[in-house]
Amino acid sequence: xxxxxxxxxxxxxxxxxxxxxxxxxxxxxxxxxxxxxxxxxxxxxxxxxxxxxxxxxxxxxxxxxxxxxxxxxxxxxxxxxxxxxxxxxxxxxxxxxxxxxxxxxxxxxxxxxxxxxxxxxxxxxxxxxxxxxxxxxxxxxxxxxxxxxxxxxxx
Amino acid sequence: xxxxxxxxxxxxxxxxxxxxxxxxxxxxxxxxxxxxxxxxxxxxxxxxxxxxxxxxxxxxxxxxxxxxxxxxxxxxxxxxxxxxxxxxxxxxxxxxxxxxxxxxxxxxxxxxxxxxxxxxxxxxxxxxxxxxxxxxxxxxxxxxxxxxxxxxxxxxxxxxxxxxxxxxxxxxxxxxxxxxxxxxxxxxxxxxxxxxxxxxxxxxxxxxxxxxxxxxxxxxxxxxxxxxxxxxxxxxxxxxxxxxxxxxxxxxxxxxxxxxxxxxxxxxxxxxxxxxxx
Numbered sequence: 001x002x003x004x005x006x007x008x009x010x011x012x013x014x015x016x017x018x019x020x021x022x023x024x025x026x027x028x029x030x031x032x033x034x035x036x037x038x039x040x041x042x043x044x045x046x047x048x049x050x051x052x053x054x055x056x057x058x059x060x061x062x063x064x065x066x067x068x069x070x071x072x073x074x075x076x077x078x079x080x081x082x083x084x085x086x087x088x089x090x091x092x093x094x095x096x097x098x099x100x101x102x103x104x105x106x107x108x109x110x111x112x113x114x115x116x117x118x119x120x121x122x123x124x125x126x127x128x129x130x131x132x133x134x135x136x137x138x139x140x141x142x143x144x145x146x147x148x149x150x151x152x153x154x155x
Numbered sequence: 156x157x158x159x160x161x162x163x164x165x166x167x168x169x170x171x172x173x174x175x176x177x178x179x180x181x182x183x184x185x186x187x188x189x190x191x192x193x194x195x196x197x198x199x200x201x202x203x204x205x206x207x208x209x210x211x212x213x214x215x216x217x218x219x220x221x222x223x224x225x226x227x228x229x230x231x232x233x234x235x236x237x238x239x240x241x242x243x244x245x246x247x248x249x250x251x252x253x254x255x256x257x258x259x260x261x262x263x264x265x266x267x268x269x270x271x272x273x274x275x276x277x278x279x280x281x282x283x284x285x286x287x288x289x290x291x292x293x294x295x296x297x298x299x300x301x302x303x304x305x306x307x308x309x310x311x312x313x314x315x316x317x318x319x320x321x322x323x324x325x326x327x328x329x330x331x332x333x334x335x336x337x338x339x340x341x342x343x344x345x346x347x348x349x350x351x352x353x354x355x356x357x358x359x360x361x362x363x364x365x366x367x368x369x370x371x372x373x374x375x376x377x378x379x380x381x382x383x384x385x386x387x388x389x390x391x392x393x394x395x396x397x398x399x400x401x402x403x404x405x406x407x408x409x410x411x412x413x414x415x416x417x418x419x420x421x422x423x424x425x426x427x428x429x430x431x432x433x
Contacts, residue, residue: 056311056312082315083311083312083315084311084312084313084314084315084316084317084318085314085315085316096313096314097313104257108257108258108261111257111258111259111260111261112258112259113257113258114256114257114258114259114261116253116254116255117255117256117257117258118255118257118266118316118317118320118321120316123316123317123319123320124316125316126315126316126319128319129319129322129323133201133319133322133323133327133328133329134318134319134322134328134329135328135329135330135331136311136329136330136331139333139334140330140331140332140333141333142333142336142337142339143187143339144187144339144343144344144347145184145185145187145344145347145348146185146186146187146188147185153330154187155330155332155333
């Protein structure tokens with residue numbers, strides 16, 4: 001292992017390993033035959049005991065001086081873009097698709113905001129429905145066996 | 156020729172056939188029953204539509220003053236149950252959208268769209284239970300379910316907390332699609348089951364070995380303390396350079412005490428569990 005401490009940016013993927021996150025690094029690779037670029041994925045396991053990153057987050061990972069286990073070669077440095085909670089890097093405001101959250105909120109206020117509508121201040125942080133209604137933290141599979149038990153990730 | 160045959164029979168067979176290999180493990184595979192994609196279990200709808208009140212009037216005429224004083228026959232003409240089906244669907248749709256919309260006039264936001272779709276989907280599912288051969292509605296329902304799933308996927312990417320909120324509000328379950336599609340076959344399923352069986356076996360054996368080693372720890376340390384003390388005493392008595400220090404013995408004793416404490420605690424826990432079961 002080299003001591004370069006190489007930094008990489010990638011997306012966090014669902015992973016069953018404890019203390020580690022699976023990070024996908026997506027690069028473009030030239031196909032010399034067709035003279036075209038195609039995307040190519042590389043997967044790294046990054047040490048992450050506090051589970052900083054959740055599935056879908058864009059994170060920075062740094063290469064460890066020596067590998068921790070057979071799989072774990074990197075450590076999570078920081079979460080750059082949490083999934084579904086994007087901050088515009090120039091103005092520093094929160095964004096939803098093509099609009100600032102403030103602007104949406106302002107429009108709602110002008111039309112008379114509904115009492116039952118979603119409110120960012122009251123909403124708890126991401127991850128409370130994991131395992132009950134939201135199953136994106138793991139990989140799903142096509143159900144292949146009926147064993148009488150509950151298989152939450154079977155589709 | 157006979158000689159050759161004899162040799163061939165004497166040599167144990169080297170090559171076991173790989174194809175059509177049959178495992179003699181007693182693994183029973185049960186093919187999961189196919190659930191149609193339009194069923195609520197598959198589409199992710201956890202709850203059903205609530206029942207309409209028996210006396211519910213068409214929404215347009217709800218605040219009508221003439222109706223209040225009108226004849227009973229006239230009133231019954233304006234009840235939802237005596238009117239076309241689509242009006243009930245519309246009623247449900249408006250009810251559901253009202254729960255999640257951003258403001259009074261919001262019908263185009265993602266939440267409102269999802270609520271509208273959910274109401275229609277549940278309505279169609281009720282219809283499909285009654286009329287299982289209605290292919291037109293079946294196709295529409297399937298397309299609508301797929302579209303709702305796609306919209307949920309988008310909403311998750313755009314605004315995670317709102318996505319969670321809408322899941323809770325509409326009582327939906329979101330499962331991402333599996334990474335690749337394949338048909339369920341007996342062979343592949345049995346391979347997977349065998350793999351998990353082997354994995355479990357391996358883990359069980361490792362665990363058992365771990366337990367065995369742990370059980371040996373306390374007697375070993377007790378023995379070690381005795382032997383170390385004996386060696387030290389002998390070395391002092393024979394005037395040989397002393398290799399075992401007091402500190403080393405203390406350390407081993409401390410470790411031993413720690414282990415015994417842990418064992419007592421776990422035994423206590425086990426006893427309490429057994430008591431609670433009884």
